[in-house]
Amino acid sequence: MPVTARLVCRPDGHFQFLPKLSSGKAMKQTIFFVDAVCGAGKTTAAITEAIEQARRGERVLMAFPSIQLVSQTHSRFLEASEGRIRVHRFDTGTQGPGRVKKALVDHLKHFSDGGQVILTTHASFLSLPYFHRPEDWHVVIDEIPNSHEGFQLNLAEEHRVLTDHIQVAEDAWSNAMYHSVYPSPQGKARLEECVENAKHDEVWRYVTPIVERILHPDWHVSVEASSYFGILDRDGLEGRDSLFLYADLKPSALAGFRSATIMGAWFQESLLFRLWLRQGVDFQVHDGITSRLMFREHQNGARLTLLWGFDGPWSKRGKDREVELLDGTKVSAWKALTDATLKRFSTLGQPVLFVDNKDRQEALAQVFAGLDATPIPHSPFGHNQFQDRHVIAVLPALNPPPHEFGYLGRLGITAEDVRGWIYQQWVYQAMNRTSLRDRNATEPVTVVVADRDTAEKIAEVYPGCTVAGLGIPLKAEPEQNRGGRPRKVQALTGAERERRRREKIAKIRAEIRILEGSVTDREILKERVLSNVVTETTKRSIGGFRHDMPVEVSGARSFEDLVDLASVRSELTGIEISMFGSIYSTEREATTVADAESFIVQLKACHGDSVESKKVNALANTTVFDPDLDPETSRGLGNIVHIWGVWLDIDDGQMPADVIPKLLPTTRMVVYNSYSGGTSYRVFIPTRQKMHVRAYREVVQQIVQIIEAAGYVGPKHPDPTRPRHGLDASKFTPCSLFYLPCQARDPVDSFFHDHNQARRRILDVEAWVERSILIEPLEFVWVPDEVEMEVLREQASEAVGDRRAELIHRYAEEYRAIPDGAGRHQGFFRLAWKLHYVCRVNLQELDWYLRTSDTAPAHTDSDLKSIRKSLASGQYTPAWWQVRDAA
Secondary structure, eight states: OEEEEEEETTTHHHOOEEEEEEEEEEOOOOEEEEEOOOSOHHHHHHHHHHHHHHHHOEEEEESSHHHHHHHHHHHHHHHHTTTTTTEESHHHHOTTTTTTTHHHHHHHHHHHSSSSEEEEEEEHHHHHHHOOOOGGGGEEEEEEEEEEEEEEOOOOOTHHHHHHHHEOOOOOTOOOOOEEEEEETTTHHHHHHHHHHOOOOHHHHHHHHHHHHHHOOOEEEEEEEHHHHHHHHHHOTTTTTSEEEEEOOOOGGGSSSSEOOOOOOGGSSSHHHHHHHHHTOOEEEEEHHHOOOOOSSSOOOGEEEEEEEEOOOOOOOHHEEEEBBSSSOOEEEHHHHHHHHHHHHHHHSSSSSEEEOHHHHHHHHHTTTTTTTEOOSSTTTTOOOOTTTOEEEEEOOOOOOOOHHHHHHHOOOOOHHHHIIIHHHHHHHHTTSSGGOTTTTSOOEEEEEEEEHHHHHHHHHSSTEEEOOOOOOBTTTOOTSSSSSOOSOOOOHHHHHHHHHHHHHHHHHHHHHTTSOOOOHHHHTTTTTTOOOOOOOOEEEETEEEEEEOTTTTTOOOOHHHHHHHHHGHHHHHHHHEESSSSTTOOOOOEEEHHHHHHHHHHHHHHTTTOGGGGGOOEEEEEEEOGGGTTSSSSSGGGGGOOSSEEEEEESSOOOHHHHHHSSSBBOOEEEEEESSOEEEOOOOOOSSSSSSHHHHHHHHHHHHHHTTTTOOOTTTSSSSSOOOOGGGGGTTTOOOOOOOOOOOOOGGGEEEEEEEETTTOHHHHHHHHHHOOOOOOOOOOOOOOHHHHHHHHHHHSSSSHHHHHHHHHHHHHHHHTTTTTSHHHHHHHHHIIIISSSOOOOHHHHEEEEEOOOSSOHHHHHHHHHHHHHHTTTOOOOOHHHHHHO
């Protein structure tokens, strides 16, 4: 499509050209941001900027998270501008309930000439049905708006109140696990009635929050496909009777304006930043506002003492766990924490602030009944009336439910990212209601938080502060200097992770298009050669078990080689099936089928045959090999021309044959018995495009992650109560051969299930790659502090015999105690570091110890290889280890 350009005004008054498609849609949306710490004066700076713009005849809309902040800012505008600019306020305090949006829309239509400033709330601005002439307005969002919501709807029997009026689609927003949700043409009016709810129906009220998101054009809603179709079919996975839906704010909410700016602390760690970065938004620093900030980092760290209660992460479930105190008393973790907090606060003799989860707030007020204690609101933004207080307890647990961790993880947002933004950023905001916000205050400030990790995270933005344990008298007191927040060294930023993801997608997409014959210009490809031929097969793991799976580029060919193959191999234009007489045979008989449906018809015909034993049955493979490509093999990775379709071999597992079709409810596939029958069966999934090894690996790994997300595990999982999926990992290589369908040895075990419902489509490899759900491993980095290193050195000197075995067991238990979202990935590297440097486990044996410790295996062979490489590099070798070796 032809590209032109459009001239836009930056917030600083300068102009720049942005590329624009001839259709009128900008190729990349630019959003400005101000990443400012609490109290740096970003709102004051934005007010000054807006007044200058209004005086130049420009129009500015500022949105705030609360009515209170709108009111405060309105007063500040009137004072700062001395009444010389027009400032309009739109919220329920001025227009009344239910009238704000209409009043604002009318104002924009009829009063849009000349410079002015509009003040409103996030909720009102982001829910406007229409914005008149947005290109005339600068928009400034003060504080980062909510950009993600998760819903679990228990509607197993009454789901039609929602499902009859929506349509679920696979499009550019969806992926292998989560599909897009839209109002159906016939159901939109009914959904609008649901939101209006004139008769106050309770069921409608239950679904209204998600219906509002489905109807709004600036929100995208996804549903877990297996939960949706399982409920529709009344044949879902066992124990899954809920609809899981997720709503994400789209960048289009800020599209089309003269400029759009978001201001907030920890902006580049926010979910909004990560989600919109993935959607291609170009974030740029707002120089005009940023240059007016009073400071860029906190200067008052020396005033702050952060006290943490427990060494492990804090959660609602963790609040109720039983702990034993030194005197033998057993109490809940919450009581132990609040009693210790009360004891510490009583010695300070100062008024205190406190906040907990809503269901605990009253109980915490009772604990502090003997103190001059004041609760702060659960939405701390804008509540600056507490700046005369210097002591606060911030004790809520704010982790989202586990299913949301899974959804966000498929978007490349780790559990640690989620916990850091939702919980730790909130704690940071709450504690800054105290005198910490006053840059002129000098009094010491004491803050109690529930867990050490949060204290150390916040300490990173308060240089010079003191971090210490609260001193809960636990019988099994955690060591003060073990663990703690892993120090990250050159860890990847969200932008860097997104760049890596896009580079990987670009490689695989190029392979697919070359094999399709759509890219043949060698001169262009020379500039895009990203890899050479690599044919060495290495051991790799998906989801915690080992198998013969190539590493990222094993068997991969350069793009130039693939162009040569595409231009000279005529079989690339058809679907070629390779037949072999035995698993050891190198001689193949080739046959060609017209399309996937023709091949499935042939598979079904084969299933009617009975054979004396599986060894007399023929084997098939849908990978095309060329013996001349690698003289050392005839059917190895180096001989692959292309791959079509995915085969899975399930052998003696505990996963029923209907599970994979339910987990992939819109994917065409067949499932049939093996010769041995019982719990062994095969799955064949045709693909729309031909693949090479990169794309094949990406698809297979996604299928395995989907299966494991449903609760099935590999054979080496240490928990014997978890159901085994039975996937034969040795058959994951595209070189594997599979016996053709036939009757089972016991005819009772015979079945051939052709999953060809109208909603099912042949797997689109390019779409699966483009919207991959694979959770990419983070860099493993951890640097102990000096005191902790000394403790570890002492333990290393003791690590012999029974003491060594005790330390190995102890380190493994410490790792297992880390819940999801609390740094489990970095904790895994910490475990490896201690096993190697403290307990002297050599690198060759390290894998076994790590696997037996990983109770919920999310770490692959690639992860283990990365750990071994990091440890072998010497980058993390302690000085005392070198001294020991020298001795």
